[in-house]
Amino acid sequence: xxxxxxxxxxxxxxxxxxxxxxxxxxxxxxxxxxxxxxxxxxxxxxxxxxxxxxxxxxxxxxxxxxxxxxxxxxxxxxxxxxxxxxxxxxxxxxxxxxxxx
Ligand code: FES
Numbered sequence: 001x002x003x004x005x006x007x008x009x010x011x012x013x014x015x016x017x018x019x020x021x022x023x024x025x026x027x028x029x030x031x032x033x034x035x036x037x038x039x040x041x042x043x044x045x046x047x048x049x050x051x052x053x054x055x056x057x058x059x060x061x062x063x064x065x066x067x068x069x070x071x072x073x074x075x076x077x078x079x080x081x082x083x084x085x086x087x088x089x090x091x092x093x094x095x096x097x098x099x100x101x
Contacts (some may be wrong), residue, residue, distance in 0.1 A: 002089070002096040009093065011035060016051040016067075021097070026086065027051060028095065031068055035095055038070060039084040043077040056083065 006019050006028055016029035018040060025040035027049060038056070040049050047060030055073070056065040063075030070083035089098045 001100045002091075002098045005037060005088065005095045005097055007094050008035075008090060011095070016056075021086075027056060029067065035088065035090065036067070037086040037088050037095070037097065038067075039086070041084075043072065043081040043083065044075070049083075 005021070005026065006017065011017060011028055011030060013030060016027040018025050019028050026037045027040050028035065028037045029051070042049060042058040042060065042063055044058065044061060044063055047058045049056040049065070050059050054067060056067055058075065058077070061076050063077040064073040065071065065083050066073055070085055072079065072081045087098050089096050
C-alpha cells in the first residue's frame with residue numbers, strides 16, 4: 001500500500017520541508033541521492049524539530065539529531081535513541097510512504 005507524501009519538485013535541495021502525515025508531521029529532505037522522511041517528533045518529550053545547519057534540533061529543549069542517521073547527538077533525548085525513518089519510494093513525480101509491500 002502507499003500514500004503520497006509530496007511531489008519530488010517540492011523537496012528543497014537544502015534543508016527540509018515539513019509535510020503532514022496522518023495528523024502528525026514528517027521532515028522530508030534530500031541526503032545525497034536519497035530522499036529521506038523522518039518523524040517530526042523529538043525522542044525526549046515529543047517536541048517539534050527544526051532543520052538547522054544540517055541537523056534536526058528540538059524546539060523545546062534543544063536536543064540535536066543527525067539527519068543522515070537519525071541518531072541523537074546531544075541534549076536531553078535518551079542516549080542511543082534514534083528518530084524514526086519512514087519507508088518511502090519514489091514513483092513518477094512523487095514520494096510515497098509505503099507499507100505492507
Ligand atoms: S522535547 Fe525535545 S529535547 Fe525535550
